[in-house]
Amino acid sequence: MPRKNKNKSKSTSKKSKKSDEKPKFKFVCQKCGKCCETETIFISISDLERWVNDQTIYRVMHRLELQEIEGNYKLVLIHDDDGKCNLYNRDNKMCMIYDTRPVMCRSYPLGFNGQEYFVKNNKCKGLNKEDMTKQQLDTIRNHAFEEHIAHRQMDRVLPLLYSLIFNKLIKDSQAFMNKLADPDEETKDTVTSDEKTK
Ligand code: SF4
Numbered sequence: 626m627p628r629k630n631k632n633k634s635k636s637t638s639k640k641s642k643k644s645d646e647k648p649k650f651k652f653v654c655q656k657c658g659k660c661c662e663t664e665t666i667f668i669s670i671s672d673l674e675r676w677v678n679d680q681t682i683y684r685v686m687h688r689l690e691l692q693e694i695e696g697n698y699k700l701v702l703i704h705d706d707d708g709k710c711n712l713y714n715r716d717n718k719m720c721m722i723y724d725t726r727p728v729m730c731r732s733y734p735l736g737f738n739g740q741e742y743f744v745k746n747n748k749c750k751g752l753n754k755e756d757m758t759k760q761q762l763d764t765i766r767n768h769a770f771e772e773h774i775a776h777r778q779m780d781r782v783l784p785l786l787y788s789l790i791f792n793k794l795i796k797d798s799q800a801f802m803n804k805l806a807d808p809d810e811e812t813k814d815t816v817t818s819d820e821k822t823k
C-alpha cells in the first residue's frame with residue numbers, strides 16, 4: 626500500500642479552505658509498509674478480472690491461496706515467513722504491482738460497511754498527517770465502496786464455485802476408484818463402444 630507522496634505542495638493551499646470543506650479523514654501514506662505485513666489481503670472478482678485483462682494474473686496466480694476464515698473460504702494473497710505480503714518489494718519498499726494492486730490496498734486504511742465509512746486501522750502512520758483534497762478523498766472513498774461491493778460479491782460467489790468444483794472432483798475420484806475396483810470395467814466399456822461402432 627505504500628505510495629510516493631505527490632501531494633505535499635497542494636496541502637498548503639488546502640489549509641486556506643473553509644473549515645466546512647475540509648474532509649475529516651486525513652491521510653498521506655508514509656510508506657512504512659506495515660499494512661503489507663499486518664493485513665490479510667482479500668482478493669475480489671474485480672481484482673481477478675483486472676489482472677486477467679492486464680496480464681498481471683501470471684505474476685500473482687502462484688501468490689494466491691484459499692483460506693478458511695471464520696467458516697468461509699476467502700481468496701487471499703500469500704504472506705512470506707516474515708509476515709510481509711509476497712508482493713512486497715523489500716528493496717524499494719513498494720508493491721510489485723502497485724498500479725494494479727488489489728482494491729483493498731487502494732482504499733486502505735479507509736473502509737465502508739454498507740452504511741458509513743470507517744478507519745480500519747487507527748495505528749496507520751499516514752493518518753492525520755495532512756489535509757486531503759476533495760478529489761483524493763473521493764478517490765479513496767470510491768475504492769472503499771468498491772471494496773465493500775466486490776467482497777460481498779466474492780462472499781456469495783466463492784462458496785458456490787468451491788462446492789461446484791469440489792463436487793466435480795468427488796465425482797471424478799469416485800469414477801476413478803470404481804475403475805480401480807473393477808479393472809474389467811474399462812475393458813467392458815471399450816468392448817461396448819466397439820460393438821456399437823460395428
Ligand atoms: S498487494 Fe501490494 S500493496 Fe497490497 S499488501 Fe501486497 S505488497 Fe502491499
Ligand code: SF4
Pocket residue numbers: 626627628653654655656657658659660661733734749750751752
Ligand atoms: S500502514 Fe499506513 S502509512 Fe504505512 S504503508 Fe500502510 S497505508 Fe501507508
